[in-house]
Amino acid sequence: MAPLVMGVLNVTPDSFSDGGRFVDPRRAVAHGLALAAEGADVVDVGGESTRPGAAPVDEAEELRRVLPVVEALAPHVRVSIDTTKAAVAAAALEAGATLVNDVSASLHDVAAAAGAGWVAMHRQGDPRSMQVAPAYDDVVADVVAFLVERAEAARQAGVTEVWVDPGIGFGKLARHNLLLLRHLDVLVATGLPVVVGTSRKSFLGALAGGTPPDDRLEGSLATAVVAMASGACMVRVHDVAATVQAARLVGDVAA
Numbered sequence: 001m002a003p004l005v006m007g008v009l010n011v012t013p014d015s016f017s018d019g020g021r022f023v024d025p026r027r028a029v030a031h032g033l034a035l036a037a038e039g040a041d042v043v044d045v046g047g048e049s050t051r052p053g054a055a056p057v058d059e060a061e062e063l064r065r066v067l068p069v070v071e072a073l074a075p076h077v078r079v080s081i082d083t084t085k086a087a088v089a090a091a092a093l094e095a096g097a098t099l100v101n102d103v104s105a106s107l108h109d110v111a112a113a114a115g116a117g118w119v120a121m122h123r124q125g126d127p128r129s130m131q132v133a134p135a136y137d138d139v140v141a142d143v144v145a146f147l148v149e150r151a152e153a154a155r156q157a158g159v160t161e162v163w164v165d166p167g168i169g170f171g172k173l174a175r176h177n178l179l180l181l182r183h184l185d186v187l188v189a190t191g192l193p194v195v196v197g198t199s200r201k202s203f204l205g206a207l208a209g210g211t212p213p214d215d216r217l218e219g220s221l222a223t224a225v226v227a228m229a230s231g232a233c234m235v236r237v238h239d240v241a242a243t244v245q246a247a248r249l250v251g252d253v254a255a
């Protein structure tokens with residue numbers, strides 16, 4: 001089976017690649033529907049940027065951004081809510097989302113209460129500080145151990161659909177990101193379904209000689225293919241149409 005594609009929909013003024021483009025809810029909904037038409041299996045709605053240095057958003061503002069968009073999209077495509085706030089996750093699930101994409105890896109109780117799926121992502125530090133001096137004894141072993149423990153906690157809380165994500169770019173240097181991609185098989189071998197998000201991230205720009213976020217399609221696709229070929233079951237991307245084609249091809253090769 002082809003890996004799944006999660007399309008990114010940031011309803012934020014300050015996300016690193018598409019900040020400001022979809023703050024107007026009508027434009028956000030139209031973009032979400034376009035991602036679904038391009039073949040996205042899930043549309044990931046987020047109202048707070050997690051980019052390095054991003055300022056926190058208060059709960060009322062985040063709810064105001066995401067709820068109308070979740071409500072409008074949910075009848076048409078599976079919606080995940082990208083948040084670290086329990087109240088935002090709960091309200092989005094109430095509004096029709098069925099998956100909590102949780103970069104804080106702490107909201108499993110909210111997912112359990114709603115019978116929803118949950119993505120646990122690894123990160124080191126918070127957005128303000130995470131890229132200051134990331135350090136690991138063994139980045140692959142540390143990330144895998146953390147995610148296995150989180151998945152176990154979620155299962156015990158009653159979540160039946162648990163995904164794990166190594167958190168590319170979240171408190172990681174370029175070499176940490178490359179090591180996590182190179183050894184993704186270690187995470188895949190846990191048997192937990194793996195999500196990977198490399199799309200347009202800064203290490204791709206750095207490795208390509210300084211390309212801006214909108215000019216990182218090649219690196220985004222290459223790393224998505226590496227992840228899928230290593231066994232990732234889902235990739236989180238901005239460029240859905242191109243990635244869906246790549247995912248189908250990966251599925252055909254693996255069949």
Ligand code: HH2
Nearest residue numbers: 010015016049050051121165167168197
């Ligand atoms: N990356 C971002 C946000 N959410 N969720 C998961 N599961 N995995 C990721 O790698 C991931 C994520 C950051 O990307 P983006 O949403 O494009 O930017 P911003 O956080 O600035 O809104």
